[in-house]
Amino acid sequence: MGTITERRLKDGSIVYTAQVRIMRDGKKASASSSFDRRPAAEAWLKRKAAELKKPGGFEQLSRIKGNGATLADAINEYLKTSTRKIGKTKGQVLAAIKNHDIAAMSCEQITSKDIVAFAQFLNAGGRQPQTAANYLSHLSAIFAIAAPAWNMKLNSVEMDAAVAVCRRLGLTAKSKKRERRPTIDEMDRIMAYFEEQARRRGSMPMHMICAFALFSSRRQEEITSLRWEDLEPGRVLVRDMKHPGEKDGNNIWVDLPPEAERIIDAMMTRDCERIFPYNHRSISTNFTRATKVTGIADLNFHDLRHEGVSRQFEMGRTIPQAASVSGHRSWQSLQRYTHLRTTGDKWAGWSWLDAITRKSGGVARQ
Template sequence: MGFITERKKKNGAITYTAQIRINKGGIIHSEAKSSPDKKFLQHWLFVRERALAEHGALEALKHSGTTITAVLEWYEKDFDGMTKFGRTKLATIKQLKKSPFLAELDATKAEASDFIRYARERRASGVAGSTVNGDFIWMRSALRSARLARGVNVNLQALDDAAQLLRSERVIGPGKKRDRRPTLDELEALYRLFEKSDNGRKSKVKMRHLFLFALFSGRRQEEVCTIRWDDIDERRQGVLVRDMKHPREKIDTFCYFTDQALAVLKNVPRTDEYIFPYNSKTVSERFTKACKLLEIKDLRFHDLRHECVSWLFELGWDIPRVSNVSGHRSWSSLQRYTHLREHNPHNKYAGWWVLDELFNQ
């Protein structure tokens, strides 16, 4: 596989060149080293040939210089159109591809210390540990894809070792589950503000009924803005939520309405094929702006879904019945709410004037 040639210089000095040439499995590799010391080159040749004979060594050389960013781009190209990456996953991959550190890091030579440095720098910039944990999850998926689908000899163990240490030191980890629930005073303040803005001439996004529908149906903001009137089944008192988000896939899911959600819909005028024909990001921005104006702290639109599920359990509903409204396919996701059924059933919204107004219209 390797050989040494001798060459005499013009001054009479002797120099030697050791050469290695390999053509194996479609991989062509060659390298050489020169020295006046023949014994040194013999030793180098012996050591280098053994190293190249190891499993995956040639594959690593073939892809040497392939950055983590390049691997992420491959991952998007190879699988995104096939599996429909979710919004969070796509956003994470987009952010990772912009990292100057990962754009320089060789995927075939990266060590655990490199990934640890990346995580520490991200945390030092103010990013939450749960966000960086997500970075590691999708980096691992991309690296694993590169190894299996493209034959790149990446060192997954280095990433796993780094993640294990970082999690044990609590530098990264899963995010805390939110328990923020709006009070009746906060909901009334939002309702009055949205009612006022909806009646204004400049308002293009009507939020009053939209936010109440989200509150009593448990629908996410993307779902609220994509439900069509034709998706509603009045006989069964429910709706077909198309491409509903689930942990591993998006699938059409039929969800039942609470009486309160149905009452809201009966007050919504039909002006479009969609019930709420608005951009979901605009809805989120309007809700956030309203909370800021009213000085309502740490309340997000998604918290309305959490509030709906919590309220149903407080009414005494069991997991199967709640899941029929929320759309959860896995009942384990609802286990954290079951403590709410341990108390006597009660209705937080009993006698609430906003609902009385809706049912009496």
């Protein structure tokens, strides 16, 4: 009654398409759905076979696509029709959900009980409650629009109820705020390591990039996207700044602390469109390698941004002043920093700032 066909995509990945075709009393009925794993496709076929044995099963299969669609169909439709750029993490989460049994269920059959069971499965599989919450958050977007947009009968009320239950049962939780900050000694060791690396021909000036990240509070993707044409005295335009609701076109002017301006002035890469013409992925890779070599535990490149924002508050800046540097649209996002006391600038007189701004950075591209 059912078949599974295997198809290799251009990127080398394999898609398994499960299809059911049946004829009864001269009438045809069919349904199909695609999955990233064969077991998920087999589970879908098994479920369809069980549905057909029930009274009215054939009639249900004969309905229009919207009423017979599975959760996997709804996810595929969302990925195909969304005009907004879907972030890498969200795309990966939705692809992963398609490989679970719940994705093979028809939309109209999914209840809060099924969603809670899915969250329990995630927890039992070793995923943290914060990860489970992330899965349900992205799945909620599908439930919110599937019925009105594509007549796929996902019930958003069932999703809302499941989210509330999962929260009360501890199956989901908010992400923990990371508080790791680099010490001056740790930054001295990292800078010394990268200065040595910078002597190699064609190497990336990671010592300058690290210092700029610390003083400017910029993310690695933002640093490598900054353009000379967007630079003005005391500020710079950050294009497509990370924002939960906007993946493109979120261009924000941010203030540049004097230390960050000094580093830009020392870059001497004006023959390039970008101020830091490097691959942002290489920045993270190089930083991770440096922490291992220098024996620094549990420190990542993004922690430099956290240090930069913390520095603003320790220098006595207000939330609006700190936001003008960090680029946060919501001042509520900066509430986590308000407990910091005004203790002054611990980076004042940092010898490495003078050392790196007396020389120009390299222009190697990676």
